[in-house]
Amino acid sequence: MRTIRWTAWILVVLVAAVTAAVLFDTRVRDAVLGRPGEGAGIARIGGPFRLVDHTGLQVTEQDFLGKPSVYFFGFTHCPDVCPTTLYEMTSWLEALGPAADDLNVAFVTVDPERDDIEAMAGYMSAFDPHIRGLTGTPDEIETVSKAFKVYRRKVEQEGGDYTMDHTATVYLMDAGGGFVGTIAYGEADDIALAKLKRLVGDG
Numbered sequence: 001m002r003t004i005r006w007t008a009w010i011l012v013v014l015v016a017a018v019t020a021a022v023l024f025d026t027r028v029r030d031a032v033l034g035r036p037g038e039g040a041g042i043a044r045i046g047g048p049f050r051l052v053d054h055t056g057l058q059v060t061e062q063d064f065l066g067k068p069s070v071y072f073f074g075f076t077h078c079p080d081v082c083p084t085t086l087y088e089m090t091s092w093l094e095a096l097g098p099a100a101d102d103l104n105v106a107f108v109t110v111d112p113e114r115d116d117i118e119a120m121a122g123y124m125s126a127f128d129p130h131i132r133g134l135t136g137t138p139d140e141i142e143t144v145s146k147a148f149k150v151y152r153r154k155v156e157q158e159g160g161d162y163t164m165d166h167t168a169t170v171y172l173m174d175a176g177g178g179f180v181g182t183i184a185y186g187e188a189d190d191i192a193l194a195k196l197k198r199l200v201g202d203g
């Protein structure tokens with residue numbers, strides 16, 4: 001009788017421990033609740049914003065729903081990281097072919113002081129026409145930068161000039177505006193392209 005009681009207790013404790021482990025393992029919980037990423041140590045990326053594109057059109061995050069989206073933050077005076085990424089993005093979009101139409105691609109300035117609509121329009125003309133340049137007031141840029149957890153910092157240079165330090169990550173979002181992953185700066189071409197193909201459901 002005593003043995004049975006002990007066995008029952010051990011079973012209860014084991015079941016409780018396994019249940020607790022399952023409930024508190026964030027990956028399991030997120031899979032069960034269908035919220036990939038959330039609670040798994042990945043900050044929530046994305047959120048409401050209000051900006052204007054390089055053709056002068058008002059845009060909000062709502063305009064980037066219905067298709068997967070790619071966001072990159074930078075500035076037109078950037079000496080290397082931004083033009084490199086935008087040229088790479090241009091080659092990836094060409095490689096995607098017609099599937100590129102199933103993506104929204106945004107280049108958001110972190111330097112609204114200098115990157116007005118005209119500056120963005122001139123800059124974007126050098127890259128794939130799928131890429132929309134987005135700018136806004138300093139407050140609007142602050143809002144979208146915070147939403148995407150983008151680091152940006154003004155660095156004064158000699159002669160009163162300045163440059164911007166900024167996050168060089170490409171953000172990948174699903175059609176519902178949910179964060180699904182990133183392309184790191186300098187990531188191998190084939191891996192970056194595979195990620196974009198997967199994002200548009202073509203890989």
Ligand code: NI
Nearest residue numbers: 074078081082
């Ligand atoms: Ni840059």
